[in-house]
Amino acid sequence: MNEVQDLRWAPHVTVATVVVRDGRLLLVEEAIDGRAVLNQPAGHLEPGESLAAAAVRETLEESGWTVRLTAFIGTYQWTAPDGTPFLRFAYAAEPISHDPARPLDTGILRALWLDPAELQAEPSRLRSPLVWEVVADFLAGQRHPLSIVKEVA
Template sequence: MPRAPIPTWCFALVVVRRGDHFLIVQESKYGQPWYVPAGRVEQGESFASAAVRETLEEAGIPVRVTGIIRVEHSPSPAGARMRVIFLAEPTDDTPPKTEPDDESLGATWVTLDELANYTLRGDEVTELFSFVANGGIIHPPDIIQAEGVPYCAAGRSS
């Protein structure tokens, strides 16, 4: 008997760092707390592309993904959730957006010490920023590959 597919929801979260500052966005839902740019991966979109898109939509900041902090998979009887938490850097000096829209109420750069002045969605924001600031292990972004991409030895291109 065939098995039913497992519903899986995929999300990209982005820790954007510029020197000793980190980017946070004020959400237009969940009681309007501050969080990292994040959102669901759309059909046909890669995790990395979703990270870049979500950061631009929510914060107005163009970014380049520089690494992966962690990949999370949370199965449950109802389905599964996957989250890829990226590290990124801005590609230029565009200031964070200040005009509210459907994506967010605005965005700003903060230091770790300044986070205490904001109502955060949870402890995860502080934990992530501290992890990065304290030299936590960051994996290369190309650790995630599409199926069928050739396997290559380190330092060699195909």
């Protein structure tokens, strides 16, 4: 790869949040290309926003849940079938409160709670392989202190 190609590579930076309540995972069902797929509350980092703030914001916008981040799970690199590169930063969080009247982001059909076995049983419904990879790492106990992600001013 030459230097010019390197400068044009711009992965989509996304965040995702694993929220667990009573052994069940908070997921969102969203409409993508005419299919209802499952994902963690997740989305793109916005300019000037920290990764942690993006994770909290996306969880609220997509599910109506206010959460408190408890740990950093990991960073995941994936290239979609169409060639789009993604870098996903995944956090663990605990639910604080829910606003059932809050409108959800465009394309989100609903928020739901599934146990891990229910999620694993539906691999064809996952928005991407990142969904299960993040959950599997969370279930295996992978947790890092939030301070591992440094925001430099």
